[in-house]
Amino acid sequence: MKKTKEKILRTAHRLFNEQGVAQVSLRQIAAAIPISHTNLIYHFPNQQAIIAALHEEILAEALRLNQEVQGESHVLKALFQSARLGFKVLYDYRFFMLDLNLIMRADPVLKEKFVQIEQLRAQMYQEVIDRAVQEKLLREADHPGMWADLIQHIRIYSDYWLASAEIYDSRKPAAVIADHARLLMGLFYPYLTRKGKEDWEEMMKAA
Amino acid sequence: MKKTKEKILRTAHRLFNEQGVAQVSLRQIAAAIPISHTNLIYHFPNQQAIIAALHEEILAEALRLNQEVQGESHVLKALFQSARLGFKVLYDYRFFMLDLNLIMRADPVLKEKFVQIEQLRAQMYQEVIDRAVQEKLLREADHPGMWADLIQHIRIYSDYWLASAEIYDSRKPAAVIADHARLLMGLFYPYLTRKGKEDWEEMMKAA
DNA sequence: TCTATTTTAGACCAAATGTACTAATTTTTT
DNA sequence: AAAAAATTAGTACATTTGGTCTAAAATAGA
Numbered sequence: 001m002k003k004t005k006e007k008i009l010r011t012a013h014r015l016f017n018e019q020g021v022a023q024v025s026l027r028q029i030a031a032a033i034p035i036s037h038t039n040l041i042y043h044f045p046n047q048q049a050i051i052a053a054l055h056e057e058i059l060a061e062a063l064r065l066n067q068e069v070q071g072e073s074h075v076l077k078a079l080f081q082s083a084r085l086g087f088k089v090l091y092d093y094r095f096f097m098l099d100l101n102l103i104m105r106a107d108p109v110l111k112e113k114f115v116q117i118e119q120l121r122a123q124m125y126q127e128v129i130d131r132a133v134q135e136k137l138l139r140e141a142d143h144p145g146m147w148a149d150l151i152q153h154i155r156i157y158s159d160y161w162l163a164s165a166e167i168y169d170s171r172k173p174a175a176v177i178a179d180h181a182r183l184l185m186g187l188f189y190p191y192l193t194r195k196g197k198e199d200w201e202e203m204m205k206a207a
Numbered sequence: 208m209k210k211t212k213e214k215i216l217r218t219a220h221r222l223f224n225e226q227g228v229a230q231v232s233l234r235q236i237a238a239a240i241p242i243s244h245t246n247l248i249y250h251f252p253n254q255q256a257i258i259a260a261l262h263e264e265i266l267a268e269a270l271r272l273n274q275e276v277q278g279e280s281h282v283l284k285a286l287f288q289s290a291r292l293g294f295k296v297l298y299d300y301r302f303f304m305l306d307l308n309l310i311m312r313a314d315p316v317l318k319e320k321f322v323q324i325e326q327l328r329a330q331m332y333q334e335v336i337d338r339a340v341q342e343k344l345l346r347e348a349d350h351p352g353m354w355a356d357l358i359q360h361i362r363i364y365s366d367y368w369l370a371s372a373e374i375y376d377s378r379k380p381a382a383v384i385a386d387h388a389r390l391l392m393g394l395f396y397p398y399l400t401r402k403g404k405e406d407w408e409e410m411m412k413a414a
Numbered sequence: 415t416c417t418a419t420t421t422t423a424g425a426c427c428a429a430a431t432g433t434a435c436t437a438a439t440t441t442t443t444t
Numbered sequence: 445a446a447a448a449a450a451t452t453a454g455t456a457c458a459t460t461t462g463g464t465c466t467a468a469a470a471t472a473g474a
Contacts (some may be wrong), residue, residue, distance in 0.1 A: 004451080020312060022229050025431060043451090045432080101305055101370050103229060115375060149393045155375075157360065160367035163308050168322065168362075188358045191399035202448045211421080232461060248463080250421090273416045419469070431460080440451065 004034050005043050007033050009057070012019040012050045015093035021051065021102060048107045051096070055110060058096060059117070061089045075132045076199055080207070090162060097162040107136070117153060125151045137196035138188070150187060157184050182207075212250050214240050218263070219257045223302035228309060255314045258303070262317060265303060266324070268296045281385065281405055282339045285397075287414070291388040297369060298384050304369040325362060332358045344403035345395070357394060364391050389414075 012030050015024045026047060030037040044050045065085045070077035090097050104111040129147050132138040140148055161180040169176050182204075192200055218239050220232045233254060237244040250313050251257045272292045279285035297304050311318040336354050339345040348354055368387040389411075399407055 009315045019425095020309070022309065027369055027431065032242075037432090038454075039452045046432085098308055101373055102227070102229060102309070104374050110376065111263065118375070146396075149390055149396075152390060153360070153364065153394065156367060156371045157363060159371060160363060163370075164366060166308055167311050167318065168325070183359060190354075234461070245424080245463090245464090246422050253462085415474100416474100417474075419470100419472075423467105423468075425464105425466085426473085427459085427462105428463080429463105432458095434455105434457085436453100438451105439454075440449100441445100442447100442449070444447075444460105 004035065004039070005033075008040055008043055008050065009053055012204075013054055013095075016051075016054075016099075017093075021095055021099040032157070048110070051103055052107065052110050054093065054183070055096065055113075058089060058093050061092075062086060074199070075128060075135060075137060076185075076196070077203055079128060079188075080181065080185050080203060083184050084178065086158075087161070087177045087181045091173055094162050097159065098166055100159065100163070118159075121158075122151050125154060131194070136145065136193055137199060138191050139193055141154065150191070153187050154184065157187065178207075211242065211246070215241075215247055215250055215257065215262070216260055220261055220300070220302075223258075223261075223306075224300075228254070228302055228306040230304075230350065252399070258310055259314065259317055261300065262303065265296060265300050268299075272296065281333060281406070282342060282344060283392075283403070285409060286335060286395075287388065287392050290391050292369070293365075294388045294391075295385045298380055301369050304366065305373055307366065325366075328365075329358050329362065332361060339403070343400055344406060345398050346400055349365055355363060357398070360394050361391065364394065385414075 008029065012024070012029050015029060015032060019167065024047075026040055026044075029050075029061075030040040044053070066082065067076055071079060071080045096103065104114065126147065129138060129150070133140060155207045161184070165176050165180065169179075171179075189200065215236065219231070219236050221354045222236060222239060231254075233247055233251075234244045236257075237247040240247075251260070273289070276285055276292065277334065279288060303310065311321065335356065336345060336357070340347060368391070370384050372387065374385075378386075
């Protein structure tokens with residue numbers, strides 16, 4: 001029966017989102033399905049294993065929608081669309097970003113994986129920036145490390161907008177997601193050239 | 208004996224920083240002092256009360272060093288110095304920012320207080336920006352909401368640079384603090400006028 | 415000094431959790 | 445159909461936790 005594993009993941013996913021990772025025990029997950037807690041342990045020896053499996057789902061989702069955006073040739077548009085779709089996925093799995101540091105502390109292996117993927121994302125951003133500079137959408141860097149700093153800002157914003165929204169933003173999910181995707185893009189705004197800004201305005205009207 | 212209360216706060220402070228709020232029980236704090244756990248409960252009925260008291264300490268520290276910076280007339284310099292000193296305090300009480308969402312979830316009253324203080328900080332930033340624009344250090348806003356977005360970026364960075372550093376940055380505390388204070392200021396960089404950039408270069412050389 | 419108050423400790427309880435072990439049941443394979 | 449493997453449940457245990465109740469000890473005040 002593969003169904004049990006699936007039920008466990010779906011129930012854990014829901015409870016994690018509702019109550020936070022720290023408040024959900026293996027026994028609670030089992031009781032909510034319901035199966036015996038020993039059966040749950042048979043499939044996942046501990047909470048970390050469940051979280052790691054759910055993280056795999058996040059990665060698969062992210063990969064899937066990345067291919068979806070592949071067609072968009074316009075740099076800024078592609079980035080914006082990617083941010084909106086990506087933030088939607090993060091919201092669906094919000095427990096992961098809301099308890100990110102808790103999770104990373106508890107599972108060094110998952111942390112290693114997470115850090116490596118973020119490095120890939122940083123490279124991707126660097127390439128996109130280079131291309132946007134080439135296309136005269138972004139200004140030339142006027143000091144070394146400028147883009148590295150921007151990428152760091154992007155990373156922190158991407159990792160913690162949800163945590164911040166949990167505290168400050170009580171709007172409906174769709175509004176929160178849309179606004180934060182816009183704000184992420186906003187990090188690029190001051191670096192836009194005149195041409196870049198024209199594209200930007202057009203893009204924002206469309207959204 | 209006021210000494211016990213103080214011992215509790217100091218021990219809790221240390222353990223929270225070392226292990227994270229979620230991993231430290233009242234009994235552990237009591238055992239580490241050592242006093243009986245009932246004695247600890249006599250002074251603080253629960254973990255939230257301890258955290259609230261430590262939060263008061265953070266506010267007092269922040270207030271103290273804010274007065275210290277009062278003398279600096281140069282807008283950017285004052286901001287930078289304020290960031291560095293403030294980030295140092297946050298590092299000293301890093302458990303609070305590392306487990307921020309956990310803490311806010313557990314204590315709605317503290318959350319309310321935290322949000323209100325952040326609103327004050329936002330106002331302060333708005334005033335500083337206005338002044339910097341007036342002094343031709345920052346460009347004029349070229350669309351409404353531009354500064355509001357910047358302030359939101361600043362807030363999220365201020366709230367979560369420590370969490371991000373816990374995952375990504377294994378350098379020594381002093382380096383981490385200095386670099387992130389620099390990066391916070393970096394959010395202003397692309398908005399600087401030519402005059403602003405000159406001041407900036409000078410400021411960075413001095414640091 | 416004597417009394418009242420504050421502080422401290424110990425015993426105890428009920429609930430929850432992770433974990434190990436055993437056995438029954440179901441599914442798959444031969 | 446029989447055997448083997450996978451899945452599920454039940455039980456029991458040691459630990460930890462927050463919490464209550466009681467009483468001793470220390471401190472402060474009259």
